[in-house]
Amino acid sequence: MAMKLKQGRTIDALMEFISSGCKVYALHRTDDTYHLDTAPQWEGNKHTLGFYRPVEPLKSVMFPPRQSAGALLQQTKPDPCKGAVAIGVKNCDLAALKIHDHVFLDTEPIDPYYNEIRQNTLLISCDCTKPCEVCFCTAVGDQPYPKSGFDINISPLPNDKFVIESGSERGKKLLDSCSDLLEDAGQELIKARDTARQIVYKTVADQAAAKGLDNDKNYQKAIIGTAESDLWERFAEDCVECGACNFVCCTCHCFLLADGRSATGTPARVKQWDSCLYRNFARVAGGANPRKYRAERLYNRFDKKFNFFKKVLNLYACDGCGRCIEACTGKIDIRDVLKEALDES
Amino acid sequence: MKVNPYAAIPATLKNIIIETSNITTFTFRPEEPIPFKAGQFIELSVPGFGEAPFTPSSSPAVTDTMDITIMRVGAVTERIHALSIGSKVGIRGPLGQPYPLDKFKGREVLIVGGGVGLAPLRALFFALIEEMDQYKKIILRYGARSPADIVYRKAVSTAWGKPEVDLLLSVDKGDESWRGNIGVVTTILENNKLSLNIHNSVAVVCGPPIMMKFATIKLLERGYPSESIYLSMEKNMSCGIGKCGHCRIGPYYACKDGPVFTYDRIKDEPRIWD
Numbered sequence: 283m284a285m286k287l288k289q290g291r292t293i294d295a296l297m298e299f300i301s302s303g304c305k306v307y308a309l310h311r312t313d314d315t316y317h318l319d320t321a322p323q324w325e326g327n328k329h330t331l332g333f334y335r336p337v338e339p340l341k342s343v344m345f346p347p348r349q350s351a352g353a354l355l356q357q358t359k360p361d362p363c364k365g366a367v368a369i370g371v372k373n374c375d376l377a378a379l380k381i382h383d384h385v386f387l388d389t390e391p392i393d394p395y396y397n398e399i400r401q402n403t404l405l406i407s408c409d410c411t412k413p414c415e416v417c418f419c420t421a422v423g424d425q426p427y428p429k430s431g432f433d434i435n436i437s438p439l440p441n442d443k444f445v446i447e448s449g450s451e452r453g454k455k456l457l458d459s460c461s462d463l464l465e466d467a468g469q470e471l472i473k474a475r476d477t478a479r480q481i482v483y484k485t486v487a488d489q490a491a492a493k494g495l496d497n498d499k500n501y502q503k504a505i506i507g508t509a510e511s512d513l514w515e516r517f518a519e520d521c522v523e524c525g526a527c528n529f530v531c532c533t534c535h536c537f538l539l540a541d542g543r544s545a546t547g548t549p550a551r552v553k554q555w556d557s558c559l560y561r562n563f564a565r566v567a568g569g570a571n572p573r574k575y576r577a578e579r580l581y582n583r584f585d586k587k588f589n590f591f592k593k594v595l596n597l598y599a600c601d602g603c604g605r606c607i608e609a610c611t612g613k614i615d616i617r618d619v620l621k622e623a624l625d626e627s
Numbered sequence: 628m629k630v631n632p633y634a635a636i637p638a639t640l641k642n643i644i645i646e647t648s649n650i651t652t653f654t655f656r657p658e659e660p661i662p663f664k665a666g667q668f669i670e671l672s673v674p675g676f677g678e679a680p681f682t683p684s685s686s687p688a689v690t691d692t693m694d695i696t697i698m699r700v701g702a703v704t705e706r707i708h709a710l711s712i713g714s715k716v717g718i719r720g721p722l723g724q725p726y727p728l729d730k731f732k733g734r735e736v737l738i739v740g741g742g743v744g745l746a747p748l749r750a751l752f753f754a755l756i757e758e759m760d761q762y763k764k765i766i767l768r769y770g771a772r773s774p775a776d777i778v779y780r781k782a783v784s785t786a787w788g789k790p791e792v793d794l795l796l797s798v799d800k801g802d803e804s805w806r807g808n809i810g811v812v813t814t815i816l817e818n819n820k821l822s823l824n825i826h827n828s829v830a831v832v833c834g835p836p837i838m839m840k841f842a843t844i845k846l847l848e849r850g851y852p853s854e855s856i857y858l859s860m861e862k863n864m865s866c867g868i869g870k871c872g873h874c875r876i877g878p879y880y881a882c883k884d885g886p887v888f889t890y891d892r893i894k895d896e897p898r899i900w901d
Binding site: 351352353354355356357358359360385386389391393394509535536537538539541542543549550551553556558563564565566567568569570571572573574578582586590593594 | 629630631632633634635636637672673674675676677678679700701702703704715717835836861862863865866868869870871872873874875877878883897898899901
């Protein structure tokens with residue numbers, strides 16, 4: 283059942299209740315953007331649900347940039363995650379978890395490090411209310427509000443009104459336990475929520491359309507069809523191989539298993555984010571490298587996102603968050619690349 | 628699989644056999660058995676330094692020790708070659724898919740090796756001769772750069788030369804003592820050096836990429852269907868369990884779906900020989 287706040291109750295009170303005793307990942311507004319903040323509790327004067335996603339992808343919570351993978355020569359368990367809550371998660375980040383769940387959990391053996399954090403992190407998602415100008419989720423089949431994958435979703439409406447829904451058994455139990463804060467939302471508020479969602483959807487769809495993209499486009503066919511095209515060389519000319527697009531991407535999952543020693547001298551290893559744009563990403567010890575050239579590596583990135591994952595999971599590994607557009611040092615715009623690939627194929 | 632698939636089983640180096648100037652066979656005794664099937668690989672780590680993938684070269688029937696034949700080519704193998712008897716290492720595995728021996732049964736099995744590529748094929752060879760009567764014929768064609776570069780030299784020239792095994796070696800460049808064939812490995816795949824019943828034969832190839840490429844071309848010319856040519860693909864297999872993303876070949880990960888692929892599965896993917 284969809285709920286709303288009771289008269290006189292605040293969203294801060296609800297967030298404080300939900301996050302009680304948990305480590306909190308929440309959005310923090312700085313200058314003209316949002317960052318993902320880590321805090322011991324919800325801080326009403328600092329944290330916000332946010333109009334759109336933060337700079338840092340949600341994957342950095344479940345799959346941190348550099349994470350211990352345990353001792354090398356003995357079986358150790360991951361450090362227990364005693365309970366965390368991610369608040370204000372937008373649908374692009376939520377949808378990206380399908381990719382990470384597939385990689386780390388759905389195929390044996392499961393990754394115990396991802397699993398520990400994933401299972402113990404409550405996901406409080408939130409509709410996008412003012413998308414940023416690089417958002418194009420509608421063009422890759424998503425929408426700027428969650429339909430599934432959350433524990434609790436919040437749809438902010440004008441005048442501090444909210445529609446609050448559970449999306450899991452865990453979320454339902456939690457909402458049931460705060461009956462002094464919530465009551466039935468009523469049809470009128472749900473209708474207002476649906477209208478607001480349509481308006482935001484149209485905003486994103488219009489800005490994607492202005493870049494020549496919409497959700498009818500077959501990106502897989504476009505990528506396969508341009509394998510031999512010189513478009514990859516043209517775009518790769520601007521790539522400086524910094525890997526920023528991979529690191530801010532909500533779906534990229536590649537990592538290095540790096541060896542070293544713990545502070546006590548025990549052989550230990552870490553999982554560390556890696557970038558497929560780096561020259562030696564696929565190189566083997568003998569020196570052979572199937573992707574020697576930058577254009578091949580750029581093509582590989584798109585092939586992985588729009589062909590590989592479409593084949594193995596029937597999903598694009600791009601949720602239109604637009605972070606790579608903001609992060610790219612060479613100003614390569616994924617929308618322009620896709621548009622050219624569509625035009626050429 | 629263990630709770631933590633990134634952790635390795637400790638193992639001790641028990642024996643070292645120098646095969647050539649840069650190839651050595653190491654015998655490790657893991658603290659617990661690591662039963663594998665021919666074609667599967669392991670990740671061998673030098674604690675605190677790094678890890679690399681190798682295919683065991685010993686018989687899959689032997690579980691208390693494991694032979695791994697390693698060429699010194701990079702940072703990790705350099706460290707491995709510097710190990711001494713008693714050194715501790717880590718082994719993760721077995722990983723990947725084995726050769727589908729059930730599909731080989733009742734057929735001729737042609738094994739084509741080049742250089743250190745004979746190492747994984749040695750494990751396959753041992754598995755095949757364990758149940759020799761199940762196969763029509765075992766044919767081994769092996770090429771090395773020179774007589775001094777032949778691995779398992781003594782075994783190849785004696786124990787492996789069973790009458791029921793059709794064995795032929797070739798070197799790119801001979802010396803005074805060499806009486807065998809001279810030429811790249813494809814020269815011993817020609818009609819006059821290799822008699823085949825193509826319609827009831829499978830070919831298994833492992834070696835340097837350039838050798839695999841030309842051996843595959845030759846086998847196709849000889850009439851092998853692409854689904855009967857099994858290739859060991861050397862890719863950057865880091866995690867070994869299909870998660871880290873490094874070893875992708877089209878829709879596959881070499882570590883999880885391979886490392887052995889039939890040619891028809893990968894022939895349309897870009898730059899498979901690099």
